[in-house]
Amino acid sequence: MEKLNNEVTPSHRDLAPDFKEKYFKQVLDHFNYNSLGNGTYDQRYLITDQSWKKGNGPIFFYTGNEGDIWEFARNTGFITELAAVQGALVIFAEHRYYGKSLPFGKDSFNIPEVGLLTVEQALADYAVMITELKEELGAQKCPVIVFGGSYGGMLSVYMRIRYPNIVTGALAASAPILSTAGLGDSRQFFQDVTADFEKFKPACRDAVQGAFQKLNTLAQQKGIHCIQSAFSLCKTPSTPKDIHQLMGLLRNAFTMMAMLDYPYSTHFMGSMPAFPVKVLDWSLAQKASAFILCRPTGIVYNSTGQLTCYDLYSLYVECADPTGCGLGFDSYAWDYQACTEIEMCYESNNVTDMFPPMAFTEQQREQYCSKRWGVVPRPGWLKTQYWGDDLATASNIIFSNGDLDPWANGGIRKSLSPSLIAINIPEGAHHLDLRESNPNDPESVIMARKEESEIIARWVKAAMKESS
Amino acid sequence: MEKLNNEVTPSHRDLAPDFKEKYFKQVLDHFNYNSLGNGTYDQRYLITDQSWKKGNGPIFFYTGNEGDIWEFARNTGFITELAAVQGALVIFAEHRYYGKSLPFGKDSFNIPEVGLLTVEQALADYAVMITELKEELGAQKCPVIVFGGSYGGMLSVYMRIRYPNIVTGALAASAPILSTAGLGDSRQFFQDVTADFEKFKPACRDAVQGAFQKLNTLAQQKGIHCIQSAFSLCKTPSTPKDIHQLMGLLRNAFTMMAMLDYPYSTHFMGSMPAFPVKVLDWSLAQKASAFILCRPTGIVYNSTGQLTCYDLYSLYVECADPTGCGLGFDSYAWDYQACTEIEMCYESNNVTDMFPPMAFTEQQREQYCSKRWGVVPRPGWLKTQYWGDDLATASNIIFSNGDLDPWANGGIRKSLSPSLIAINIPEGAHHLDLRESNPNDPESVIMARKEESEIIARWVKAAMKESS
Numbered sequence: 061m062e063k064l065n066n067e068v069t070p071s072h073r074d075l076a077p078d079f080k081e082k083y084f085k086q087v088l089d090h091f092n093y094n095s096l097g098n099g100t101y102d103q104r105y106l107i108t109d110q111s112w113k114k115g116n117g118p119i120f121f122y123t124g125n126e127g128d129i130w131e132f133a134r135n136t137g138f139i140t141e142l143a144a145v146q147g148a149l150v151i152f153a154e155h156r157y158y159g160k161s162l163p164f165g166k167d168s169f170n171i172p173e174v175g176l177l178t179v180e181q182a183l184a185d186y187a188v189m190i191t192e193l194k195e196e197l198g199a200q201k202c203p204v205i206v207f208g209g210s211y212g213g214m215l216s217v218y219m220r221i222r223y224p225n226i227v228t229g230a231l232a233a234s235a236p237i238l239s240t241a242g243l244g245d246s247r248q249f250f251q252d253v254t255a256d257f258e259k260f261k262p263a264c265r266d267a268v269q270g271a272f273q274k275l276n277t278l279a280q281q282k283g284i285h286c287i288q289s290a291f292s293l294c295k296t297p298s299t300p301k302d303i304h305q306l307m308g309l310l311r312n313a314f315t316m317m318a319m320l321d322y323p324y325s326t327h328f329m330g331s332m333p334a335f336p337v338k339v340l341d342w343s344l345a346q347k348a349s350a351f352i353l354c355r356p357t358g359i360v361y362n363s364t365g366q367l368t369c370y371d372l373y374s375l376y377v378e379c380a381d382p383t384g385c386g387l388g389f390d391s392y393a394w395d396y397q398a399c400t401e402i403e404m405c406y407e408s409n410n411v412t413d414m415f416p417p418m419a420f421t422e423q424q425r426e427q428y429c430s431k432r433w434g435v436v437p438r439p440g441w442l443k444t445q446y447w448g449d450d451l452a453t454a455s456n457i458i459f460s461n462g463d464l465d466p467w468a469n470g471g472i473r474k475s476l477s478p479s480l481i482a483i484n485i486p487e488g489a490h491h492l493d494l495r496e497s498n499p500n501d502p503e504s505v506i507m508a509r510k511e512e513s514e515i516i517a518r519w520v521k522a523a524m525k526e527s528s
Numbered sequence: 529m530e531k532l533n534n535e536v537t538p539s540h541r542d543l544a545p546d547f548k549e550k551y552f553k554q555v556l557d558h559f560n561y562n563s564l565g566n567g568t569y570d571q572r573y574l575i576t577d578q579s580w581k582k583g584n585g586p587i588f589f590y591t592g593n594e595g596d597i598w599e600f601a602r603n604t605g606f607i608t609e610l611a612a613v614q615g616a617l618v619i620f621a622e623h624r625y626y627g628k629s630l631p632f633g634k635d636s637f638n639i640p641e642v643g644l645l646t647v648e649q650a651l652a653d654y655a656v657m658i659t660e661l662k663e664e665l666g667a668q669k670c671p672v673i674v675f676g677g678s679y680g681g682m683l684s685v686y687m688r689i690r691y692p693n694i695v696t697g698a699l700a701a702s703a704p705i706l707s708t709a710g711l712g713d714s715r716q717f718f719q720d721v722t723a724d725f726e727k728f729k730p731a732c733r734d735a736v737q738g739a740f741q742k743l744n745t746l747a748q749q750k751g752i753h754c755i756q757s758a759f760s761l762c763k764t765p766s767t768p769k770d771i772h773q774l775m776g777l778l779r780n781a782f783t784m785m786a787m788l789d790y791p792y793s794t795h796f797m798g799s800m801p802a803f804p805v806k807v808l809d810w811s812l813a814q815k816a817s818a819f820i821l822c823r824p825t826g827i828v829y830n831s832t833g834q835l836t837c838y839d840l841y842s843l844y845v846e847c848a849d850p851t852g853c854g855l856g857f858d859s860y861a862w863d864y865q866a867c868t869e870i871e872m873c874y875e876s877n878n879v880t881d882m883f884p885p886m887a888f889t890e891q892q893r894e895q896y897c898s899k900r901w902g903v904v905p906r907p908g909w910l911k912t913q914y915w916g917d918d919l920a921t922a923s924n925i926i927f928s929n930g931d932l933d934p935w936a937n938g939g940i941r942k943s944l945s946p947s948l949i950a951i952n953i954p955e956g957a958h959h960l961d962l963r964e965s966n967p968n969d970p971e972s973v974i975m976a977r978k979e980e981s982e983i984i985a986r987w988v989k990a991a992m993k994e995s996s
Contacts, residue, residue, distance in 0.1 A: 091559040093868045093903040094643030175562030180648075217549050222690075225915035400561045433559040444655050447693035452994075455921060526920075 061086040079106035079133055079152070084193070086156070088163055089176055090184035096211045101163040103185060106133050106152040108140070116227075117147035118520045119194070119204045123186055123210030123219055126394045129154035129161075132212065135328040137496020139207050142513055146520065149199065153189055155215075157393040163248060164418065171434050177393060179401050181443070182215065187223045192238050203228040205516055205524035209491035210234050211402070218446050221454045229456035229519040231512055232471075233491035238449055239470025241442040249382070250408035250415050252466040256318040257414070260337050264471045268314070269414040272307070275350040276416060279303045290351045294369035302372060307416045309376035311408060312384050313356035314415070316430070321489040323500040331363040334500070339462075380429055382406045382420045399429035401442050455479040456519055458512055462488020462505075481515065483508050547574035547601055547620070552661070554624075556631055557644055558652035569631040571653060572622040574601050576608070585615035586696075586988045587662070587672045589655055591687055593680030597622035597629075599985060600680065603796040605964020607675055610981055614870035614988065617667065621898050623650050623683075625861040637860045639902050645750045645861060648913070649868050650683065655691045671696040673984055677959035678702050678935065679870070686914050689922045697924035697987040698937075699980055700960035706917055707938025709910040712872040717850070718779070718876035718883050720934040724786040725882070728805050735820060736782070737882040740775070743818035745769045758819045762837040770840060775884045777844035779876060781824035782883070789932045789957040791968040793891040799831040802968070805932075848897055850874045850888045867897035869910050908978060922988055926980055930956020930973075949983065951976050 086103040089095045107528040111117075115268040120139050124132060143150045154161040157177040162168040168177075168182060186206075195198050204227050207214035213235025218243055222232040238244050245251075251512075277461045278287060279297070287306070288296045297303050301478045320326060324334045333339050340355055361367070379385035380398035382405075398404055405422055408415035422439055429435050447454070460483040461468035475482045485493060487502035493509055554571040557563045574597055579585075588607050592600060601620045611618045622629040630636040636645075654674075662668050672695050676684035688698040706712050713719075726733040746755060747765070755774070756764045765771050785804040788794060789856040792802045793960025801807050808823055829835070829843045847853035848866035850873075866872055873890055876883035890907055897903050915922070919940075928951040929936035935958060943950045953961060955970035961977055 087906070089560075090642075090909075091646055091648050092557075092563075092643040093646075094640040094901070095560075095563070098903075106669055172560075172562040175560040178559055178561075180559050191912055221916075223912070225918040226912070226919040340846070433562070435566075438555070440659070442692070444691070445652075447691075450693040453710075453923060454693040 061299075061351030073083055077110045078110055079150075080157075083105055084189050086185055087188060090181055090188070095176075098495065101156070101161070102187065103156060103161045104129055104154040104159060105189065105476065106130070108143075108150050111140070111143040111147060112149040113147035115198050115202070117149060117202060118523075119199060119202050120148045120150045120185070121190060121204055121206050121227075122150075122152040123156040123206050123212050123215040124153050124156055124158070124207040125208060125210060126155065126397070127390050128159035130159075131171070131328070132209070135326075136207070136209065136494045138494045138509060138512075141496060142516070145513065146326050146517060148205075149202070151193070153186055155212075156185055156395075158390050162389065163304060169389065169396070172432065174392075174396055177396055177400075179215070179397075179442075180219065183218055183222055185214070186219060187226050190226050201524075201527050203520050203527075205519065206230045207494065208232060208235065209494045210236075211240075211470075213237075213491065214240065214446075217457055217459075220457050221447060221451070224455075228523045229458075229516065231458045231460065231494075231516065232463065233460045233494045234465055234467050234471065235459065236467045237446070237472065239406075239467070240402050240404060241446070241448050242405075242439050243443065243448055244470060246405055247409065247412045248409050249406040249466050250315075250413040253315050253318045254413040254415070256321065256337055256464055256466070257314065257393075265414045267408060271350045271352050272310075272410060272416045275307075275310075275353065277493045278350055287350075291354055292367075292369045297372065304418075305372045305376070307418060308378055309361075309370075309372055310353050310357065310383070311415045311418065312376055313360040315383050315466065317356060318464065319467050319490040322492060322495070323487070323502060326495075329398070330360070333359065333363070336360075341507065353521060357441050380404070380425055380432075382418075388491050396433055396435075399425070399433050399435055399437060401438075401445075403437070403439060403442060451476055451480060457481070457517055460485065460491070460493050460508060460512065462486075462490065462492050464489045465491075483511055535769070540855045547576045547618075548577055549574055552621075552657050554653055555656060556648055558656070562695055563644075569629070571624065571629045571657065572597055572627060574598070574620040576611075576618050579608070579611040579615055580617040583666050585617060585670060587658070587667060588616045589654070589658060589672055589674050589695075590618075590620040591650075591674050591676040591680050591683035592621045593676060593678060593683060594623065594626055594865070595858050596627035597797070598627075600677070603738050603794075604675070604677065604962045606962045606977060608962060609899060610977075610984070611910070613981065614985060616673075617665070619661070623680075625864075626858050628638070630857065634925075635781060637857065638865070641899065642860075642864055645864055645868075647683070647686065647865075647910075651690055651786050654683070655694050655829070659692050663721065666813045667795060669992075669995050672994075673987065674698045674939075675962065676700060676703065677948060677962045678704075679708075680706065680958065681705075681939075682914075685925055685927075688925050692923075696991045697984065699926045699928065699984065701928045702930065702933050702935050702939065703927065704935045704938030705914070705940065707848070707874075708870050708872060709914070709916050710873075710907050711916055713936060714873055714875050715877065715880045716864035716937050717874040717934050718783075718881040719939055721783050721786045722790065722881040722883070724805055724932055724934070725782065730984070733882050737878060739818050740778075740878060740882065740884045741822050743775075743778075743821065744771075746818055755818075759822055759825065760837045762839045763961040765840065772886075773844070773846065775839045775886060776846055776852070777829075777838075777840055778821050778825065779883045779886065780844055781821075781828040783851050783934065784828050785824060786932065786934050787958040790963070791955070791970060792966050794963075798828070801827065801831070804920055823972070848872070848893055848900075850886075864901055864903075867893070867903055867905060869913075871905070871907060871910065871989075889928050911989075919948060920944055921945055925949070926951060926983055928953065928956075928959070928961050928980065930954075930958065930960050933956045933959075951979055 073478045083102040085100045088099050164173040206216040206219045213232035214237050216230040216232045219227045320332045321337045326332050378384045379395040385391040385395045405420050407419040415519050456479050458481050460471035462485045485504045485508045487504045492505050552572040553568045556567050597620050632641040672694050674684040674687045681700035682705050684698040684700045687695045696927045788800045789805045794800050845853045847863040853859040873888050875887040879887045924947050926949050927940035930953045953972045953976045955972045960973050
């Protein structure tokens with residue numbers, strides 16, 4: 061889940077609602093009383109009570125995921141809009157090891173310090189934070205609804221199943237809880253990226269599939285200078301590793317366009333025009349040339365047009381997540397998580413998808429992760445811990461997914477019970493429903509938000525009744 | 529939950545059913561991929577398939593608690609009896625840091641090695657063990673029912689709420705899930721020990737209450753030689769600490785008699801005659817002397833009659849559990865757990881109970897635990913983690929309790945829903961229902977076992993139906 065490196069970040073506070081930024085004194089290691097973590101760290105959170113019916117209204121709690129919490133606050137306007145209607149207190153909590161919530165400051169990614177970065181620790185952080193903040197704010201009786209998108213949505217699901225004593229219900233948007241737990245088909249992800257483009261113009265698929273083959277042939281036949289010039293690469297791709305890196309970067313451009321195929325331009329995980337999948341000049345597809353792959357690169361990695369050439373290794377960073385890890389501390393953290401609990405051994409193969417054959421097997425993962433972080437992944441752990449597809453005993457969770465989102469089919473697409481509700485949004489990309497309302501919103505997301513609002517209001521009402 | 533030090537252990541294998549003793553290669557640290565625990569240890573378990581309908585019958589899994597697993601296998605005959613009727617595979621798993629399941633051998637109780645002793649690690653051990661053994665034994669479709677007594681019963685509850693994907697139902701016998709999570713009245717425990725004796729003979733209470741007062745006066749008035757001779761102490765109790773230790777030892781004698789007030793003689797947590805509460809010669813109560821407190825000491829600490837004098841500090845070891853910790857590695861482990869997650873700040877006060885005023889406050893706990901183990905307890909943690917009394921979303925748990933057991937009122941005494949069932953056994957001591965059937969069993973425990981059997985059969989049947 062790469063953050064693109066092209067972003068011109070707007071001033072957070074200009075765009076975000078009226079949040080106060082605060083820090084919570086958090087337990088470093090919830091699961092070992094004698095570890096190096098026998099202390100506390102400062103965990104950042106954002107809070108606004110501007111809509112709150114103090115002491116009575118619910119608490120809407122965003123379970124922060126892999127990035128700066130302001131980034132999520134700015135791009136999750138649905139929560140504050142809903143809070144205004146339902147009189148809720150809103151909290152966005154930053155995930156440990158991301159943003160400014162670094163337990164050991166700049167040493168956080170050393171070994172063994174990085175070892176306290178786990179899903180379990182993050183959930184315990186949220187459980188402890190909610191419990192203490194409720195006390196502090198006189199909100200003991202206020203039901204808590206958790207919200208999250210993508211990995212944050214996974215965390216919302218986990219919070220509800222792990223801490224139903226603390227969390228009344230969860231809206232998990234675009235949460236690939238199955239595919240990240242090693243369940244399902246490893247070809248699904250890139251197959252679904254492919255499907256997005258195919259759906260828009262069926263000829264695309266063949267054109268791109270062919271273009272990748274041609275690019276590969278060209279590389280084999282020493283056409284590297286030609287490739288360098290056509291793709292405006294800063295350096296000549298002189299090794300097989302460089303070519304592999306180029307393939308990864310190109311595949312990822314398509315992935316990002318599919319994931320972020322919103323009906324208006326956005327600044328989330330990078331900058332993207334409205335309807336990026338449609339923006340491509342698909343007449344190029346007629347040319348049957350490898351170089352039709354250039355255009356996506358420009359859209360995704362050079363939205364501002366300021367780059368004069370592309371540096372393969374800084375624009376796309378290969379890691380244990382086959383969609384890339386970006387740069388900086390946040391990307392280290394995500395790579396570590398993909399090396400430990402979050403399983404993403406997705407492959408493309410140029411048969412079930414339009415991309416070059418690039419596998420990422422469990423063996424490759426183990427090799428990479430041992431070398432990079434000194435860890436051995438434990439396949440199956442997430443399924444053991446968070447129940448995989450065996451959710452029969454859970455309740456009060458909405459699983460929303462957009463049909464345009466390649467992560468969607470790695471999540472729950474069919475309701476499992478009257479209180480485990482799947483909401484599918486035909487015209488939705490990656491957790492579009494969590495974004496603030498927009499004049500360009502398709503009808504399907506408007507309907508989804510309406511349904512989500514009603515369900516959440518019901519949960520809150522029922523919880524209030526029980527506690528009174 | 530002391531193990532008495534007077535036990536003449538019978539050869540385990542003579543009394544236990546036909547178990548095979550095995551070891552499971554277990555993950556050392558489930559919650560940190562970069563810790564000192566980046567490896568495995570050998571976790572002991574006992575297994576018998578003598579009644580199992582291979583591949584079809586359920587799995588009865590005992591979630592081992594604070595001691596040698598053979599001790600529990602020998603004293604939990606109900607499970608094997610039930611397995612014979614229901615065609616179940618039986619596994620008794622040993623808790624990490626107890627018995628022979630020492631993750632770091634003799635270094636296990638060093639700091640920081642001891643840090644991997646937590647409830648969470650123990651539960652994850654069981655989750656991983658069940659998952660892998662099912663695979664290995666071709667038992668993927670077999671529903672798992674967990675059983676446990678006392679702390680083991682708490683673990684059974686936790687397994688069901690934490691891993692309902694793995695565990696179909698739980699029989700939690702005498703599991704004080706509330707009082708060990710800091711919920712309820714800290715005076716309840718010794719009040720209920722008192723009630724047992726009072727119920728048998730109302731005059732007892734006043735006699736014992738007065739005797740403790742007299743003993744205290746005697747100690748103040750330099751009557752220590754008199755005390756030494758009357759109580760057959762090996763050494764003169766010359767300091768206030770010695771007197772405090774004597775008081776603790778005496779209080780504990782009554783506690784053990786109440787807990788282990790079984791209708792036949794037993795060898796569990798020490799040796800005890802049948803009906804120990806009745807065994808006392810209560811005519812002594814008429815004497816209104818401090819020395820009526822001698823007799824319980826003899827029953828509890830000198831059942832074999834081999835001791836010629838009592839050594840205060842080896843017979844009773846004060847620790848973070850107000851009922852004492854015994855000797856040896858198992859007692860270190862339990863002390864550590866009482867210093868971290870398991871909260872037992874129980875007090876006696878000579879008003880609501882018949883014992884000397886002996887408090888164990890959260891402050892005293894913190895002081896002791898910091899000094900002994902370098903840890904700071906986190907009150908409220910168990911409630912956060914395992915839901916406290918907020919069990920509304922849980923299902924398929926039997927909470928059985930005996931009315932004679934001072935731990936009972938620290939547990940769930942009323943059914944919370946049709947699938948969260950309290951079974952109370954008027955004539956039952958500490959998890960009597962888990963013991964094998966005996967000609968001296970009172971009717972109430974026979975009825976309880978029958979009800980438990982029927983409920984478990986229903987759970988298994990329903991789970992089989994779902995998975996087919």
